[in-house]
Amino acid sequence: MxxxxxxxxxxxxxVGVAVGYSTFAADRNEEATVERRPLDLTARGRxxxxxxxxxxGHRTVAxxxxxxxxxxxxxxxxxxxxxxxxxxxxxxLQTRGGPLPGTDALIVDANTNVKRRIELAxxxxxxRVSASGNMVSWTVFVTGESYNKTGFSTWTGxxxxxxDYTLINIEAIPLTVDGKPYHSADVNYWGVTFAADDxxxxxxxxxxxxxxxxxxxxxxxxxxxxxxxxECPSLSPDGxxxxxxxxxxxxxxxxxVLDLATMRETPLAEHANVxxxxxxxxxxxxxxxxxxxxxAVPADGTGAPRLLVTKxxxxxxxx
Numbered sequence: 001m002x003x004x005x006x007x008x009x010x011x012x013x014x015v016g017v018a019v020g021y022s023t024f025a026a027d028r029n030e031e032a033t034v035e036r037r038p039l040d041l042t043a044r045g046r047x048x049x050x051x052x053x054x055x056x057g058h059r060t061v062a063x064x065x066x067x068x069x070x071x072x073x074x075x076x077x078x079x080x081x082x083x084x085x086x087x088x089x090x091x092x093l094q095t096r097g098g099p100l101p102g103t104d105a106l107i108v109d110a111n112t113n114v115k116r117r118i119e120l121a122x123x124x125x126x127x128r129v130s131a132s133g134n135m136v137s138w139t140v141f142v143t144g145e146s147y148n149k150t151g152f153s154t155w156t157g158x159x160x161x162x163x164d165y166t167l168i169n170i171e172a173i174p175l176t177v178d179g180k181p182y183h184s185a186d187v188n189y190w191g192v193t194f195a196a197d198d199x200x201x202x203x204x205x206x207x208x209x210x211x212x213x214x215x216x217x218x219x220x221x222x223x224x225x226x227x228x229x230x231e232c233p234s235l236s237p238d239g240x241x242x243x244x245x246x247x248x249x250x251x252x253x254x255x256x257v258l259d260l261a262t263m264r265e266t267p268l269a270e271h272a273n274v275x276x277x278x279x280x281x282x283x284x285x286x287x288x289x290x291x292x293x294x295x296a297v298p299a300d301g302t303g304a305p306r307l308l309v310t311k312x313x314x315x316x317x318x319x
Contacts, residue, residue: 038111039063039076042088046318050083051075052292053311061092061112063318064309073309076112081124085316087133089161093124093140103140107161118166122155126232126277130194131319134162135201135218137192147190147231147275156189156203158218173216175205176224184208191232191277192216195239202226202233202242213242213258227263232277234286237319241299243268243278243286255286257299266301279315281308289313 039061041048051062051073061083064073080092081103088110096102096119105118105127122140129136136159144152155169170189175182188206195201201216205225213230216223231253234243240260245253252273257266268286278288280299287296287308294309309315 034062034073034075036075036077038113039074041085041090041108041110041112041318044318047294047309048083048085048090048316048318049294049309049312050080050314051311052313059313061090062312066308078106078108078112078114080106080314082127082138082314083316084127084129084314085318086129086131089129089133089136091127091129091136091138093127093138095124103138105136105138105157105159107136107159116164118157118159118168120155120157120168125154126156126191127314128192128194128277129316130198131196131237132198134198135160135194137194137201139190139192152188154188154190154206156192158192158201160218170203170216174222175214176222177207177212178225182207189214191234193233193235193242193277195235202235204231204233211247213244227258230258234278234280236280236283236299238283243280243299245274245276245278248273255288255297257286257301266299268297268299268301269303270295270297270305272305276313279317281317287315287317289315 046063048063050059061078061080062073062075065071082093090108092106094104096104101123103120103124106114107116120140122142125141126139139156142153142155157168159166171187184207186207189203192203199218205212205214210228211231212225213227214223214225230244232245242258246256248254255268255270255274274290276288278286281287281296285296286299294312294315295305296308297305
């Protein structure tokens, strides 16, 4: 009996070793397809994203071509939780170690070299760069770790790279709600997106249970609400539409597109829960992170989601 038990245990150990080696070998083979070098953030047509498949849970900025979801990727080695790029300027939100949670907003050049580090509180949430590279924004959670949790608090900042003028938190911007000046201690902003003029921007403001889409004027430093029920806006390249996530349940969202001229909302053909600030692949296509992959879907509500990148998040197309 003891001998049989020993044989059985020995077989289990051998099976475990074989499975472990197979997994290790598969990981090594997958890693072997990754080229590691600085990125060129001016290479048009490259899709830049956060690689979510690194060993040990580390996330790094990578890029790839769009010919196939399995295309070889180039890994910069720059560790980021969120990343965005415009005209060769990138912003990387990197978790900072220590007794209290913190985030560093790293401003990087066209080869992902760090030019400036901005120390922030909280944990990374959203990042955006204007098409010109002149305006940078970030959102961090300073209380809570999810938009699903009540009582969460965010800080959203804006950096003008032309002057280096930095606003760590924009919540003091004069706000008009439904045409009236508005003040409340619970105001939170998140998910900035910039227009082509580097002055107008859109964001979500949360207050009293509402999630308003606001339009901001950077030069005059003011903002006003446009519509309720809009979260994490993303302005289309032609400046006519906003992709956003809309509540579809207590803790789920569905992607929609808002026509700014008609205020008509179009639900997109992605029916799964998407908790992300979408981006635009082109004027007709929205892309987003879901389940550690990057997908794209037509912006007019037709078609179906298609896989762009496996094991990726936070996508930006270099234009």
